[in-house]
Amino acid sequence: RGSVAPGTVVLVTGGARGIGAELSRYLAAQGAAVVAADLVEAVGDAGDPDVTHVQADVSDETSWRQLVTTVLDRHGRIDALVNNAAIYQGLGAKRPFTDITVDEWDRVMAVNTRGVWLGMRAVHPVMKAQGGGRVVNIASSTVHSGVPYFAHYTASKGAVIALTRSVAREVGRDGITVNAVAPGLVETDATRALNDDDYLASAAGHRAVPRPMEPGDLAPVVSFLCSSGSGFITGQTVIVDGGVTFS
Ligand code: NAD
Numbered sequence: 001r002g003s004v005a006p007g008t009v010v011l012v013t014g015g016a017r018g019i020g021a022e023l024s025r026y027l028a029a030q031g032a033a034v035v036a037a038d039l040v041e042a043v044g045d046a047g048d049p050d051v052t053h054v055q056a057d058v059s060d061e062t063s064w065r066q067l068v069t070t071v072l073d074r075h076g077r078i079d080a081l082v083n084n085a086a087i088y089q090g091l092g093a094k095r096p097f098t099d100i101t102v103d104e105w106d107r108v109m110a111v112n113t114r115g116v117w118l119g120m121r122a123v124h125p126v127m128k129a130q131g132g133g134r135v136v137n138i139a140s141s142t143v144h145s146g147v148p149y150f151a152h153y154t155a156s157k158g159a160v161i162a163l164t165r166s167v168a169r170e171v172g173r174d175g176i177t178v179n180a181v182a183p184g185l186v187e188t189d190a191t192r193a194l195n196d197d198d199y200l201a202s203a204a205g206h207r208a209v210p211r212p213m214e215p216g217d218l219a220p221v222v223s224f225l226c227s228s229g230s231g232f233i234t235g236q237t238v239i240v241d242g243g244v245t246f247s
Pocket of ligand 1: 013183184187
């Protein structure tokens with residue numbers, strides 16, 4: 001009951017690389033039927049034959065309709081949705097909030113916040129008809145720590161936490177739980193491109209558990225939140241950052 005049951009159908013967005021690829025592999029290794037949706041379907045195919053990769057754009061309403069149809073055609077149900085896809089910046093590097101352009105702001109919000117809302121909206125009728133389901137939204141500990149030069153990203157993830165709470169109250173009666181997981185800094189291609197080596201190395205020093213964080217630190221938490229054992233937990237944000245911020 002504490003981890004995802006074999007046969008559970010899990011849809012993971014942004015599953016082609018980074019944290020999403022690791023979550024997909026971990027859940028598949030536990031026996032889940034994982035569909036990993038990403039802008040580019042081919043990237044994550046190597047090494048995880050148990051994960052089905054499909055193309056989708058989470059910021060697009062039509063793409064969500066097609067994605068839900070694809071998963072239902074293949075598996076007949078959707079037991080869990082992991083809203084992991086996100087972008088860190090619309091165009092280029094971290095920058096002061098005064099230098100973020102409106103286009104950049106809108107793109108980050110469209111993927112990180114609208115994408116999560118669209119995803120929950122698209123799977124809700126399916127989960128309701130099934131009698132329940134699990135939604136896990138990947139937020140960020142930057143919401144709690146207030147990382148500078150990242151205002152659009154941080155705001156988009158704060159909105160994910162707010163959405164999680166609000167939707168949790170609406171769908172609990174349908175047997176659906178909605179929770180967020182807020183990771184600390186994990187080294188992925190994306191975060192290596194954004195942060196210099198000194199910044200990445202210094203992150204571990206701020207942790208109560210002073211070591212680098214890995215995608216594998218998140219996967220068991222997500223698995224639990226996708227399991228039957230987490231059925232009385234909803235609207236929560238689990239911060240997984242080695243103890244930098246405490247809620
Ligand atoms: P990443 O950039 O390595 O992977 C994100 C994936 O999402 C990519 O494969 C990308 O193609 C996909 N994606 C982007 N836009 C999309 C769209 N419109 N539709 C479908 N797929 C799309 O990022 P990551 O570091 O693995 O982060 C994964 C999640 O974890 C994100 O939600 C991120 O905000 C969150 N997070 C990461 C960290 C970290 O330190 N890595 C910390 C806190 C939160």
